[in-house]
Amino acid sequence: xxxxxxxxxxxxxxxxxxxxxxxxxxxxxxxxxxxxxxxxxxxxxxxxxxxxxxxxxxxxxxxxxxxxxxxxxxxxxxxxxxxxxxxxxxxxxxxxxxxxxxxxxxxxxxxxxxxxxxxxxxxxxxxxxxxxxxxxxxxxxxxxxxxxxxxxxxxxxxxxxxxxxxxxxxxxxxxxxxxxxxxxxxxxxxxxxxxxxxxxxxxxxxxxxxxxxxxxxxxxxxxxxxxxxxxxxxxxxxxxxxxxxxxxxxxxxxxxxxxxxxxxxxxxx
Amino acid sequence: xxxxxxxxxxxxxxxxxxxxxxxxxxxxxxxxxxxxxxxxxxxxxxxxxxxxxxxxxxxxxxxxxxxxxxxxxxxxxxxxxxxxxxxxxxxxxxxxxxxxxxxxxxxxxxxxxxxxxxxxxxxxxxxxxxxxxxxxxxxxxxxxxxxxxxxxxxxxxxxxxxxxxxxxxxxxxxxxxxxxxxxxxxxxxxxxxxxxxxxxxxxxxxxxxxxxxxxxxxxxxxxxxxxxxxxxxxxxxxxxxxxxxxxxxxxxxxxxxxxxxxxxxxxxxxxxxxxxxxxxxxxxxxx
Numbered sequence: 375x376x377x378x379x380x381x382x383x384x385x386x387x388x389x390x391x392x393x394x395x396x397x398x399x400x401x402x403x404x405x406x407x408x409x410x411x412x413x414x415x416x417x418x419x420x421x422x423x424x425x426x427x428x429x430x431x432x433x434x435x436x437x438x439x440x441x442x443x444x445x446x447x448x449x450x451x452x453x454x455x456x457x458x459x460x461x462x463x464x465x466x467x468x469x470x471x472x473x474x475x476x477x478x479x480x481x482x483x484x485x486x487x488x489x490x491x492x493x494x495x496x497x498x499x500x501x502x503x504x505x506x507x508x509x510x511x512x513x514x515x516x517x518x519x520x521x522x523x524x525x526x527x528x529x530x531x532x533x534x535x536x537x538x539x540x541x542x543x544x545x546x547x548x549x550x551x552x553x554x555x556x557x558x559x560x561x562x563x564x565x566x567x568x569x570x571x572x573x574x575x576x577x578x579x580x581x582x583x584x585x586x587x588x589x590x591x592x593x594x595x596x597x598x599x600x601x602x603x604x605x606x607x608x609x610x611x612x613x614x615x616x617x618x619x620x621x622x623x624x625x626x627x628x629x630x631x632x633x634x635x636x637x638x639x640x641x642x643x
Numbered sequence: 644x645x646x647x648x649x650x651x652x653x654x655x656x657x658x659x660x661x662x663x664x665x666x667x668x669x670x671x672x673x674x675x676x677x678x679x680x681x682x683x684x685x686x687x688x689x690x691x692x693x694x695x696x697x698x699x700x701x702x703x704x705x706x707x708x709x710x711x712x713x714x715x716x717x718x719x720x721x722x723x724x725x726x727x728x729x730x731x732x733x734x735x736x737x738x739x740x741x742x743x744x745x746x747x748x749x750x751x752x753x754x755x756x757x758x759x760x761x762x763x764x765x766x767x768x769x770x771x772x773x774x775x776x777x778x779x780x781x782x783x784x785x786x787x788x789x790x791x792x793x794x795x796x797x798x799x800x801x802x803x804x805x806x807x808x809x810x811x812x813x814x815x816x817x818x819x820x821x822x823x824x825x826x827x828x829x830x831x832x833x834x835x836x837x838x839x840x841x842x843x844x845x846x847x848x849x850x851x852x853x854x855x856x857x858x859x860x861x862x863x864x865x866x867x868x869x870x871x872x873x874x875x876x877x878x879x880x881x882x883x884x885x886x887x888x889x890x891x892x893x894x895x896x897x898x899x900x901x902x903x904x905x906x907x908x909x910x911x912x913x914x915x916x917x918x919x920x921x922x923x924x925x926x927x928x929x930x
Contacts, residue, residue: 387734390727391749394807397764398756400774404767413772458659465652473656480667484865484909486882487674487902488667490889494677494899495670514667517659575757577868578882582890595759599872603766611760618755622748 398615405608412603423609433610436594440574443505443590447512448570454513455520455569456562460554462521463528477521480514488514489582496583503585511583515576516569523568527561528554567625678899687893696900706884706901710908713881716798716870717863721856723803728810728855733844735811736818750812753805762872765801766792769873797873798880802863809862810855817851818844853920857913864909881905 380388400414408418427433455477462474480488492514496507535557539549555562577592584593591614598607678697681690700706735746753761768774769791776788791797821844829839867882874880879887881901889898 383730383734383737387731387746390731390807391746393727394749394753394804396774397761397768397804398752400767401760401764411772412767412770414767414774414777454659454662457655461652461655467649467652470652473660476668477659477663482861483671484867484882484902484905486865486867486885487671487906490885490895490898490902491670491674492666493889494895495673498673510666514663517663571755577758581886592757592759595757595763596868596872599759599763599766603770607763608767611763614760615756618757622755 401608401611402615405605405612407605407608410604412605412608423605424613426606427609427613430606432589433591433594436589436591439505439508439588440591443508443512443580443588444570444573446509447516447573448566450509450513451516451520451569452562452566455517455565456524458517459521459524459528460550463525464533474521478518481518485515485576485578489579492579493582502583503587505588507583507585508580508588508590511579512573512576515579516572519568519572520562520565523565524558524561527558527564531557563628571621674899675903677896678903680896682894682896684894689896696897697904699897700900700904709879709884710881710904712795712878713864713905714908714912716795716802716880717860717866719795719799720802720806720863721859723799724807724810724859725852725856727803728807729814729852731807732811732814732818732851735815747812750808754808758805758868759872761805762801762869765797765804765873769797769800792873793875793877795874795878798870798878801869801873802866805869806859806862809858813855813858814848814851817848817854821847857916860916861909861913864905864912 404412404414404416405423406419406421407413407416408420408422409416458473458477462470462477488511492507492511493502496502496510501507501510531554535553536549539553540546544552574590575592576590577596580590580593581596584590589597591610595607595610679692679694681693681695682688683690700710731750735743735750738746766773770776771788771790771792773791775791779785780788825843825847826839829843834842865882866880867886870878870880871883871886874883876883876887882905885898885901885905887898888894888901892898
């Protein structure tokens with residue numbers, strides 16, 4: 375199936391890939407403008423807008439908030455999601471299917487419902503205006519990913535490995551620590567990674583839960599570009615794109631993107 | 644294992660379930676209850692129980708128009724991703740090894756950058772000083788820049804851009820599952836490539852098309868940030884309306900009612916779609 379000549383299908387795909395990459399490439403190019411307004415093609419060439427980022431400490435501040443919230447909610451989601459996945463995959467009990475749906479249901483809801491519901495409720499119990507409400511809100515939207523990815527790696531596991539360990543006299547905890555955990559580690563790492571990325575990128579929930587003292591970076595950018603399109607934000611967005619690209623490289627090197635996104639391995643042909 | 648220790652799964656589940664009930668289920672139920680509470684705009688006080696919030700929405704052409712627009716944009720986005728995504732998925736499944744891995748990553752690229760960055764990219768492309776206007780003015784097609792931003796088209800472009808990945812991946816998964824023996828059988832029986840595609844490959848890939856359409860449509864109806872930035876207050880969708888009513892106007896009961904209407908309508912359209920498929924001519928494939 376090797377093709378040397380480009381086919382019609384290949385050309386069409388190439389055009390679509392161009393469409394897919396265009397907003398990302400355009401932001402990177404537009405950030406290098408020397409003008410006071412965002413335009414494409416950029417006017418002149420300079421890095422003045424990158425140098426202007428430190429003059430606007432609120433972006434750096436928000437970046438810190440985003441990192442803390444992402445780390446905290448990913449850690450919590452992993453700590454709660456891993457045992458939940460274990461129970462849901464390893465045991466058969468009444469209510470199992472319903473619980474599975476329950477844990478995945480935040481993914482099926484419009485995010486705006488979650489944002490409104492969480493803000494309304496957290497205000498009632500008095501935990502808004504603290505970074506804690508952001509962590510809790512993100513726990514809700516990230517836990518489904520951990521449950522799913524850990525479940526997937528557990529489902530691919532041969533249960534007789536655990537039984538063999540138990541047979542040889544290992545306690546359930548030893549079996550988990552020494553046999554199951556090492557085998558499902560890729561699923562856990564993928565779940566935690568996906569949770570952290572989801573939290574870091576979220577706007578819809580964070581927009582409702584952010585307080586003036588703790589605004590995540592995407593929310594900061596959202597409110598900023600709702601008002602103005604000055605090139606400062608192209609520079610900030612470009613930094614985020616570069617960070618995302620670096621993240622992709624790290625993930626690819628450590629766990630493999632194919633595993634993270636569940637894409638099929640290249641088949642033997 | 645489960646027979647001997649029926650409590651074992653609950654030891655693992657107790658804390659996660661309790662946390663999820665407290666942080667997720669209770670807030671949701673609370674909002675549902677609140678959507679049936681009377682709200683006085685003048686004083687900002689909450690009153691007794693009422694279905695007024697729902698009646699206000701369903702009896703007002705302005706609000707129903709926003710609902711219709713939301714569904715229309717989601718449907719257009721689904722069709723766009725299908726038209727762009729099917730050929731890309733077909734091409735992708737014909738690639739192997741590293742080439743396929745890299746192309747998959749390209750498909751996923753929009754998901755890897757934040758929604759604000761993506762939407763901002765479209766603002767720069769579609770804006771009055773943007774790429775599209777620069778090109779068409781240079782080509783002499785128009786003399787003054789066109790207004791592309793804050794239109795329904797802008798929203799569909801922005802949504803199709805990011806949801807394309809879901810469509811491509813679900814179709815590619817379905818295409819991968821097709822037993823190559825089927826294709827070879829059709830070929831050896833003398834079917835030309837066109838016929839192999841329309842009679843064998845396309846029908847067998849329909850489950851992927853259905854799955855992809857469902858994902859894109861539901862994500863499309865509930866999309867919030869992309870329509871907010873590319874459509875703005877001028878081209879409101881349901882999510883934006885709910886956001887406006889709650890965070891900007893503080894009418895929580897009405898905002899809650901809008902959010903639940905959106906949820907109900909999305910669920911209803913998904914169920915209708917699946918029912919229609921089950922009774923259709925390809926039902927044998929979906930079993």
